[in-house]
Amino acid sequence: MKHLPQHLLPFTTSCIKKLVNLRAGETKVGQTSHVYNTELSLSQNLTEAVNNGARFAILGIGEDIGPRANLGRGGSTDAFESAMIQFLNLQSNRFFNGKKCLVLGQIKTEDLQLKEGASASDLRANVEYLDERVIEISRQIMAAGLEPIVIGGGHNNAYGLLMAAKQTYNKKIAAVNLDPHSDFRPREGRHSGNGFSYAAASGALGHYHILGMHELKNSEETLAQLSAFGGQWHTLQSIWIRREISLTSALDEIVTTLNNSLLPVALELDLDAITNMPSSASTASGIPLLDALHYVYTIAKNTPCTYLHLAEAAPSCHVAGIQAGYRETGQSISELIYAYIQGRNLAQQLS
Template sequence: MTHLIRYTREDLLAHTNKRDGEVKAGEVIPVLSQEVELKDSASLYVIIGIPEDIGVKANHGKAGTSLAWNAFLNSYCNIQHTEKSRLKNALVFGEIDCRLEMEEASLLEITTDGAAEKLGALVERIDHKVVEVIQTIVTAGKTPIIIGGGHNNAFGNIKGTSQALNKPISVINFDAHSDFRPLEHRHSGNGFSYAKEDGFLDKYYIFGLHRNYTSQEIIDRIEKSQGTIKIAWFEHMMLSRGSSIMQATIEADNFICDDHFGLEIDLDAIANMGSSAMNPVGFSVADARSFTKHFSSNKNCAYVHICEGAPAFELFPNQVGKVISYLVSDVISG
């Protein structure tokens, strides 16, 4: 994989604060030596990072998601290793190399004519890298855990998994937004619409969509999807006497879980979470953990993507890194 910066034990120890009498995760998390094939690893899960925020910028959003991967490592490498942690279930493979694209994006201002399209072209370059890495991991029989980065990377996750399995896959997206915007230049708001258009996305379930951030154009397009897209509105679940979270979960189970699916977790669905689209209204961290645990433990879950975290906007130190660490821990303990 030419686009992956592979991590060594020394890379993880650089994020680890050792302490006498304790064993920290960074000391024991599996890494893959150059001599071992990925398919031969004993780990079921493969953790990779995508340190970029180009898709967010191309979507006229606030940059900062490029820092979530490092924040995650700073937290995850320092959780306690015990008989209950199951840390060896997931190896840390490394990060997708976005350095050149990030450098080029830093020279572009979204308000300048043509900049959005240039940023979109950079997103497409990252798409190709994500597809290659995800396809390789899934082909090896492992489940990728992808730490973003923006939600633009959903496209590469879906395409890479679809190509590895040689069929379209379904997706459940825990998100305040549909990310089903029109097929303009690539950005964080149209990963699912591109995946649908290109035939890689089969059924799509949006869990927790906010009415205030969903245009009529998107609603109309979803209604024309011939039943392949369903919505559990946040307001219907949480603010009315409509469906509960449990009822929506059952509906999602019946809709997508009978075959391979991807699990997308957008941190902006969590109230007051440091994210690119931070929102005072949303689910709790406990809701997100329960949701993640439930769907990731399904045998048909083909990948897990946690994205849109932005440490620069967090309400207290290490909020983003700790929350992502909890979610990853919930996945690998299943």
């Protein structure tokens, strides 16, 4: 009997066969990773994966209703697929064995996607429906003892992940976010620009730090709200332009503050923080991918992370076309996944 969860598009063995290029004498990550078994329920799949050595569950959210509800560009629908094409074809070897990962699938969003020209109010209503699905599925992943690695969609999905973490750990969550935007905009209806302000109002967010925040891409109203909450930040200009503080020193401060909060940690990264990354708000004045990788690794290694969220990648927004976008976002996200896993594995060894 097949068990197909209501709001999940499962990633199965047939998906692996379509994406993984086999080569004699090599073992790819996709050949050793766990995938969804449709003969089992979602909870049984999660338990089975844990019992067989998995620590991480990779989950996609292919939607752009959040960015569009924020009056921005669409395109953040294909990040999961682009990432899996690259990640699952990496080598499974002495440095990393794919059995640590369950590639779970993608949250269903097709029924929530609205055509171009849809009103902001309709889009924002559907973001609320999506929130429910993100909470439902990610909470089950966390409750099973797996760390979600969530790929794709708008940064609106941070709200659902923070809510799920709060419900799982029965504590507020401390979030750190590498992002030119604070996403702490007014609560005018759900969209990609206010996931953290809604999480703060709901009681899920206990501490919030933004790394690489652009000084001129956040309104004064947003900054005032963030300050009133007690939010902290290091700006793009202070680290990478004026060089008032080094990235290493900023990360040391962030790690210390997160650990002093005694709260579980949410590790967030908006791909539009990275220079020329295809995204809904791509920028020429971003940070190098290597610095983003170091950020993910450092936080993962040194704080009690509950999940990694990689938001806003939009392969179709690449200036050279969607194929180039698939390659760039896929390779970048794959490296970010590996940086997180490296950090978490080392943290486990040192504990």
